[in-house]
Amino acid sequence: MSNNYLFLFSLFILILSCNSYQKPSESCLPENLDKASKMKFTQYLIQGKILYNNNCTHCHQNSGKGFRKLYPSLISSTALMDNIGPAACLVKYGTIHSQKNSNISIPMPAKTELNNLEIAEILTYIGNSWGNRTGFISVKKVATSLVNCTTH
Numbered sequence: 001m002s003n004n005y006l007f008l009f010s011l012f013i014l015i016l017s018c019n020s021y022q023k024p025s026e027s028c029l030p031e032n033l034d035k036a037s038k039m040k041f042t043q044y045l046i047q048g049k050i051l052y053n054n055n056c057t058h059c060h061q062n063s064g065k066g067f068r069k070l071y072p073s074l075i076s077s078t079a080l081m082d083n084i085g086p087a088a089c090l091v092k093y094g095t096i097h098s099q100k101n102s103n104i105s106i107p108m109p110a111k112t113e114l115n116n117l118e119i120a121e122i123l124t125y126i127g128n129s130w131g132n133r134t135g136f137i138s139v140k141k142v143a144t145s146l147v148n149c150t151t152h
């Protein structure tokens, strides 16, 4: 299958509006988006899933459920739901000592190589999968959130 077909196929799979029949494992788009927003949102979900698979699954798993007490679940994550700020900081700079969750002994590593667009795509993906519903997370939102990270 060529890349174009693969993209269209993923688009077809992903353009699912959130509804009561949604399986918790699926990513979904909010209803009532115009066509252009839908395309952009879908593109972030697709790219975000690829980036998540490459950077995050070995700890947080494909299911987002994490692993026992070592790696927290991303389902209903407070860091993510809290206006995404703490989640953006965690992804870019890893565990920030002043915010470290005392129940967890292994720190999350920094991924400073990820740019703001990639972080927005990852957060849009995890924020709208497995039953999470943060809505679209823009590059601008990530940029504003990163200004407020405590990195030491």
Ligand code: HEC
Pocket: 052, 055, 056, 057, 058, 059, 060, 070, 071, 072, 073, 074, 076, 077, 078, 079, 080, 087, 090, 091, 095, 096, 099, 100, 101, 104, 106, 107, 108, 109, 111, 122, 126
């Ligand atoms: C080496 C394992 C590891 C990798 C890789 C990793 N994380 Fe984490 N993640 C953790 C740990 C450990 C914590 C808890 C950190 C803390 O509380 O300081 C965490 C916490 C989080 C949280 C906050 C969860 C909460 O409690 O609300 C989010 C969101 C998150 N990670 C997203 C990601 C994303 C997105 C990626 C990929 C870019 C990623 N993580 C990669 C180990 C990892």
